[in-house]
Amino acid sequence: MQTTQVLTLALVSLSACTIEAQGEHLHVVGSSVNSSEQEIQSLLDVGETLHTDIAALHPPDIALDGEVRVELHGQFRQTSPYVDDQGTVHLWRFSEAEGGYRAMYAHELVHAIAYDSLVASALAESESAGFYLEGWAEYVALLVDPGKTGFPLFGFDEDVVVGHWLQQGGPTLAELRERHEELNMPCQGQAYILRASWFRYVDEELGREVVLDLAAARDGLEREAVEVVLGASLEQVDAEWADWAAARFEAYPDADAEAEAYLGRMGWYEPCLD
Ligand SMILES: [Zn+2]
Known part of the structure; x- marks a missing residue:
């Protein structure tokens, strides 16, 4: 039993590899265990459009982050999507009806795009x-x-x-x-x-x-x-x-x-x- 588990783990980690896509503003990073190249590319395309539209809704004197890293972590269990203290967006996959990784994507990108100016202020x-x-x-x-x-x-x-x-x-x-x-x-x-x-x-x-x-x-x-x-x-x-x-x-x-x-x-x- 234990041997089987160890073997399974070893196989999973051997077969898991990082997949990523880089766009003008976003760098989307996932793993072959919880995403596909096609999905990463699609999230990058959607994210670039969201980034542009979100930027357009900010006053011109607010410095916006032109580079945002987005990490995908697989199925949602307990951790809600969030932006960490490096300004990186962390997403989990919700049900398909809720839009999967997209469920909170726009919301977290709003936090991330103004992350540096937020840290610079006392807010x-x-x-x-x-x-x-x-x-x-x-x-x-x-x-x-x-x-x-x-x-x-x-x-x-x-x-x-x-x-x-x-x-x-x-x-x-x-x-x-x-x-x-x-x-x-x-x-x-x-x-x-x-x-x-x-x-x-x-x-x-x-x-x-x-x-x-x-x-x-x-x-x-x-x-x-x-x-x-x-x-x-x-x-x-x-x-x-x-x-x-x-x-x-x-x-x-x-x-x-x-x-x-x-x-x-x-x-x-x-x-x-x-
Ligand atoms: Zn929030």
């Missing part, structure tokens, strides 16, 4: 910065990859999902800002899309310049600096966002039935409620 150390960095990453991902079918919408309409969570109660935006580290992962089914929706509100209702100033965070992301950019208090903007989102849910045909179906799809998730 990484501020607690509420997490709210804005995550909200911006997911909002840009929705803009550049509107067909994405994985987390957090799983193919359902943003207006339905946001309106549903607003009706349910659970953490407010103020709590998501103040307790980012504590709430982000346990409340992920709500937090990611609510923050992204708040960014959509700022973009569509307060203006593209305002949302770009927020993303640039030239004076940091503490309350005072954010309120100067917004031109209003956070309480006021949050309340107006909630009214706006509730109206969009109301206007969506069969929103209640859609919300039911979405909940069925989210059976794995235990909501954070009051």
Whole structure:
């Protein structure tokens, strides 16, 4: 039995080899155990387009990373995709319905493209910065990859999902800002899309310049600096966002039935409620 296992391991490691593809901005690296040359090339092509589209959504005075390494790690088990402290994107393969490696690709590339300028600023150390960095990453991902079918919408309409969570109660935006580290992962089914929706509100209702100033965070992301950019208090903007989102849910045909179906799809998730 043991001999067989050792032999199997030896065979796997002998047959595993690195496969990679280099483009203008991205370097995608995987292994023959969990990917194919064709898939790596396809992820490179998709990633180059995403990189260009993401770059176009950043203010010109923000230095962007022109070279990003992307590592593929096989089947998703427990580790969520992330960007490490070298600015490297790490991806796991989700189900085909969720887009496989693509599920969180755009979101992580948003983090990675501004990684160096983030490190150069004091943002990484501020607690509420997490709210804005995550909200911006997911909002840009929705803009550049509107067909994405994985987390957090799983193919359902943003207006339905946001309106549903607003009706349910659970953490407010103020709590998501103040307790980012504590709430982000346990409340992920709500937090990611609510923050992204708040960014959509700022973009569509307060203006593209305002949302770009927020993303640039030239004076940091503490309350005072954010309120100067917004031109209003956070309480006021949050309340107006909630009214706006509730109206969009109301206007969506069969929103209640859609919300039911979405909940069925989210059976794995235990909501954070009051
Ligand atoms: Zn993120």
